Amino acid sequence: MLVVILSTVILMGCGLRERLLAPPDEMEVPDGSLIAVCTVGDDIYTHVYKDDGIYQYFINDVLQGDEELNNIQEQAFLNGESVANYLNIAFNSGECIISDYYDE
Numbered sequence: 001m002l003v004v005i006l007s008t009v010i011l012m013g014c015g016l017r018e019r020l021l022a023p024p025d026e027m028e029v030p031d032g033s034l035i036a037v038c039t040v041g042d043d044i045y046t047h048v049y050k051d052d053g054i055y056q057y058f059i060n061d062v063l064q065g066d067e068e069l070n071n072i073q074e075q076a077f078l079n080g081e082s083v084a085n086y087l088n089i090a091f092n093s094g095e096c097i098i099s100d101y102y103d104e
Contacts, residue, residue, distance in 0.1 A: 029055045029103060036087050038096040045091075048101050049083040052076055 033050040048056035054072045057064045072086065079085040087096055 029101060033101040034098055035101040036096045036098045038087065038091045040091065040095055047072070047083065047087065049076075052081040052083060054083050 029048055030050055033048055033055065036047045036049070038045040038047070044058075044060055046056075046058040046061075047054060054069055054076065057068055057072060072083070075090070076083045076086040079089055084098075087098075
């Protein structure tokens with residue numbers, strides 16, 4: 001019992017617990033994700049998503065931040081918990097080309 005307590009104290013002291021529980025430094029796009037490239041006028045909107053989650057969002061090849069991702073995520077939730085439904089509502093027919101996403 002003493003060994004377990006000492007091990008716990010030592011691990012907590014060196015910060016190992018925090019490193020193990022910390023989120024990953026880089027977000028990974030899950031297998032089976034899709035990429036939607038939507039062209040509106042001169043602007044190109046690129047969405048990398050799977051089901052109800054959006055993982056990357058670009059406007060004219062510029063990666064957008066968490067605030068923009070959260071806005072799309074909220075709209076997807078409000079539209080049947082589906083990013084595909086959000087894209088159908090946000091863009092006109094023929095503006096988006098959807099294909100399988102492959103990490104480069």
